[in-house]
Amino acid sequence: xxxxxxxxxxxxxxxxxxxxxxxxxxxxxxxxxxxxxxxxxxxxxxxxxxxxxxxxxxxxxxxxxxxxxxxxxxxxxxxxxxxxxxxxxxxxxxxxxxxxxxxxxxxxxxxxxxxxxxxxxxxxxxxxxxxxxx
Numbered sequence: 771x772x773x774x775x776x777x778x779x780x781x782x783x784x785x786x787x788x789x790x791x792x793x794x795x796x797x798x799x800x801x802x803x804x805x806x807x808x809x810x811x812x813x814x815x816x817x818x819x820x821x822x823x824x825x826x827x828x829x830x831x832x833x834x835x836x837x838x839x840x841x842x843x844x845x846x847x848x849x850x851x852x853x854x855x856x857x858x859x860x861x862x863x864x865x866x867x868x869x870x871x872x873x874x875x876x877x878x879x880x881x882x883x884x885x886x887x888x889x890x891x892x893x894x895x896x897x898x899x900x901x902x903x904x
Contacts, residue, residue: 778820781894793820808827844894848897884899886898
């Protein structure tokens, strides 16, 4: 068996509409498929998917309660971005009311490269990772 990448990540959501707005309108994902009967949205994130599932929906098999500031539904999600233009990223997120912190040099699937962290509306950390430095 050989792993070729991340297929999808599933995030349990207390406020599905707010999370959809963040991941689609702010991050830039698109709705690939929606399954309203399950409370599940499959969002396209490049070659991968981010699945958003309502904690009240039929697809939420892990009914461990609602995600809260002290009970997150994952550690973080890392999205590889094709270019890493810090000033463009800062402008984009500022326009959406999100202030970015410092840029870090982190190791990822392609090697060392720049990354920056933000939080989605339910407190999940999203790392935006640029290309590896050559």
